[in-house]
Amino acid sequence: MSERGSNMSLAEIAVPRVPYLEVTTALPAVLVVEDERKLRWSLIEQFRAMGIEALTASSGYEAIRVAGESRPDLILLDGLLPEMHGFEIARFIRRIDVEYRPHIAIMTAIYKHTRYQNEARLKYGIDDYLIKPVLPQSLAGLVRRVQAAAR
Numbered sequence: 707m708s709e710r711g712s713n714m715s716l717a718e719i720a721v722p723r724v725p726y727l728e729v730t731t732a733l734p735a736v737l738v739v740e741d742e743r744k745l746r747w748s749l750i751e752q753f754r755a756m757g758i759e760a761l762t763a764s765s766g767y768e769a770i771r772v773a774g775e776s777r778p779d780l781i782l783l784d785g786l787l788p789e790m791h792g793f794e795i796a797r798f799i800r801r802i803d804v805e806y807r808p809h810i811a812i813m814t815a816i817y818k819h820t821r822y823q824n825e826a827r828l829k830y831g832i833d834d835y836l837i838k839p840v841l842p843q844s845l846a847g848l849v850r851r852v853q854a855a856a857r
Contacts, residue, residue: 734779734852736760739769739795740813741787745838749782752845766790766798773799777806780852782836785814793830800831809833809852813840 736753738760740746746762753760761776763769766787773781781799783792796810811834812826826832834851836844 732853732856733758734809734849734856735776737763737769737772737776737778737781737808739763739766739782739787739792740784741765742784745784749840749845752840752842753849755842756846756849758849766792766795769795770798770802773808774802778808779856780848781808781810782848783810783812785812785816793826793832796826796830796832809855811836811848813838815839 733756736758738746738749738753739762740749741764743764746764750760750762761772761778763772766789769781769783772778781796783795785792787795792812792814796812799808799810810832812832813836815838823832823835826835834848836848
């Protein structure tokens, strides 16, 4: 500590590690797309607990822009955003570049039936579904699936 106080920034403050969230191989670049600020912050903190710094977007248009510029490995999309549905965002992202194939997961509280999930996989290129509220174990499992697919 200096005479003026601590030199630490918020980014340097340690987030406690949760054992079942530990990941063991290369960490994916992540984009979290969620319009609800508290939920977005919660997801960012869960990723941070795994050692992953996530990019964020709060709208569909912002998500498409950030995905095109940053090309994250994993995109976690809210299914129901105000101006654009998560499925449509996924469709736009899939069209950015034929060689860019991020793992796209939809977070939803309403599309729980496997019929909707299968349709979304085929029609929009959705790779995964997470049911809201997203549990830390579910998020860690998603990261592991992305890591396994990258090997």
